[in-house]
Structure formats: structure tokens, C-alpha cells
Amino acid sequence: MPPARELHTFLPLTETTYYILLALAEPLPGYGVMQKVEQISEGTVQLGPGTLYGAFSQLEKEGFISKVSEEERRKLFVLTERGRQLLKTHFNRLKIMVRSGESLAQ
């Protein structure tokens, strides 16, 4: 199996990806992610089902999220360790971005 792509090649994350990964810190079904993202982004990010489906496929393929259970029609997804790493790395970048723009906020 070829080595997984280095994390830094996925950065920076889009808002969509960032919020999906953040939402999946705990296991959730697809629709649950949609609701949670709207909530934690304070309404600034809404995910359409087309976008969500595409993101899930890609994130699962790259090993950032994985399926937890497949009972009937309720598939749960959750962040993997690799996904957690990616998220933390991006979050640190965001912190630097916010700090650098502090002067604007005044």
C-alpha cells in the first residue's frame, strides 16, 4: 500500500472541510453533521447534501474519517487519528491568522 499523502499537502482546509472534521470529533450520521456544522459555525456555514456527500467520500478515501457502524440506514462517521492531526494543524494556522489580524479589529 503506498504511503499516505503528507498532511501539509491538504492545507489550508476549506471552511467546509474544517467544520465537517470538527463536527466529527464525536460519531454522527450525515444529516447530524449538517445540523451540527450550522450550529457550531454560528450560522455562517450551511452545508448542502451534495457538498456533504462529496466531502464525506473524499475524507473517507484519504483516511481522515471512518465509518463507525452500518446499522440499517444509519451510518455513523467519526474523525480518525489522522483526521484529528490534520484538524489540529489547521487550527494552529488559524490561530496565527487571527493573531496577525488583531490590529484590524481595533
Add this chain to the structure above:
Amino acid sequence: MNKDTKTIFKVFTAWQDDREEVWLRDMARQGWHLVKPGVGKYVFRRGEPQDVVYRLDYYSLWNNDEKQTYYDLFEQSGWELVGELVGWQYFRKPARAGEADEIYTDSESKIKKHTRVIILFGILLLMMGLNLINIGHMQFDSEVGRAAVTGLLSLAAVLDGYALLRTWLRVRALQSLP
């Protein structure tokens, strides 16, 4: 003549999906709701005028497990599947103020949809190209026959190439948006 249904013949190309969505919404506002999409043909049934948003998605390759997950996600977020047509999925949802009415909420995923269309056109073009090359090796009853087949296949290839170009231009336009 049944006044409760109506059939309209109209052609929208793959790169005019946004116009098709607008037209279907207009029809709904006039009380005509899509029963079944067809190639160049739309069947509507009469109902209450309602502001309904239509969105078209495109997926050509599936494994059955994924298809159910896909449909479930749409259904759970309030989108009704009207029908499927050569890979094009027709969804609709009543328009409500403050509610997202897009199935693709960022340009990156929207672009991916059109990229899937481009890939299909590309594969078809490749197949036509290979066939055109093969014609030279094939037996024909007459040279007129050979010329006719070559002509038709070339025409199809040109049209496909044009479709590919127009869809690519649509991707370009989407890429220039924030």
C-alpha cells in the same frame, strides 16, 4: 385531452442546468409540477402554485451501497427526488425564507459536479476517436457507406467536443467566483 397533465418538449444541455432549474421553478410557481424528466421532454401535473426550488445533480458511476447513502442524505435534508435521467438527479424542495436552497454550498464541490460531466464527455470522445481510427480497418460494402459512417461519427465527435468545451467554460466561470 387531460387538463391535469401536460408534456413540454424542450432541450437543456448539460451546461445549462442552472437555466433548467430556473425554468422548473417558474413552472412550479404557475402550478405545474414535474412528474418525470425525459430527454428533451418534461411531463408536468397540475397542482397548487408553489415556489419550489429544483436542483440538478450529476453522478454517473455508482456502487449501490453509496447510492442509498446519497439519497438518504438528500431526503433527510428535505429534498425530494423527482427522478433520475442518464446520471442526472432531479431534486426539489419548497422554497423557505432563510433556508439553504442549494445542494452545493461551496464552489469547489459545485465544480466537481461539472468535472464529472466533463469526464463523461471525455470518455465518449475518446471512444468516438478510437472508432474513427478503426474505420480505416473495417470492411464496407461501398465507399459511400464508409464516408457516411465517417461523416456521422465525426459530427458526433465535434458535437461532443463542443459540449466538453462549453462545460469546461462553465467550470472556469465557477472557478473565478470566491
